[in-house]
Amino acid sequence: MARAIFAAVIATLVASGLIYLNGQLADLPQFPLLAQIQSFNARIGMPQTVEAAWAAHAFLGVVVYGVIFALIQPVLPGSAFLEGLTFGILTWLAMMVVFAPLTGHEIFLQDANNPVLVAMSFAFNIVYGIVLGFVFAIVGGRAEAE
Template sequence: MFVLKGMMGIVPEMDIINMLSDMMGTSAAMGWVAHFVIGTVVWGGIFALANGVIPGGSQTGKGVVLGIVAWLMMMVVVMPMAGGGFFGSNFGMIGFAMPLVLHLIFGAVLGFVAAYLSEGEPKTA
């Protein structure tokens, strides 16, 4: 999704990969690695461990809830540390809305895949 965003030129100044690599003082490649690890290992692990207490009628619904939590953490912790302001305020409304949509998609895919892996066929909300 980030590659498509970059190719389309949507909010080029809001480049989370470079924000992460700048925060870590390392290359953009390490920013990609960090983003991958956060999304798969950290949030995937949280989803697996907290699955029983996450509200939602289906795994996909639970994934969407986790996506919202991940978005809130990004908006409150990561975005201000990276210079984007609280809730991406330095980027205007798109700095608030675009990450929300991307995290909702991330959560839905995470839940869908979890359902598929655990049940063989995902049940939708």
């Protein structure tokens, strides 16, 4: 479990860095993840500040997804890369089917009518998953880090 949490910390830091950079680079399509988290926080009575949004993002990425990864990693297919890719797809599906409605959107953000938004969320989750899989393998969660 500790290796999965450590790997989730690293993966969350990488994903957070990409989210931060996305918000800073005006030439890229914007993925307003923090605004979505602030909307979610408002629905459950938490503060809507940027700091609270980052805290919720970190909690989900490190604790929730880290624990889930530790529990399901033994049944994920293949190498560290494939495990991470599969988990990234699962986290994206969770985001589209569970988190999006909790922020007031339709599943798969259909009401946003913005395929770039869906694609950006997919990309961030895939990067998160792949980093998670590789770091988990490197710290001894798997015999090989392919």
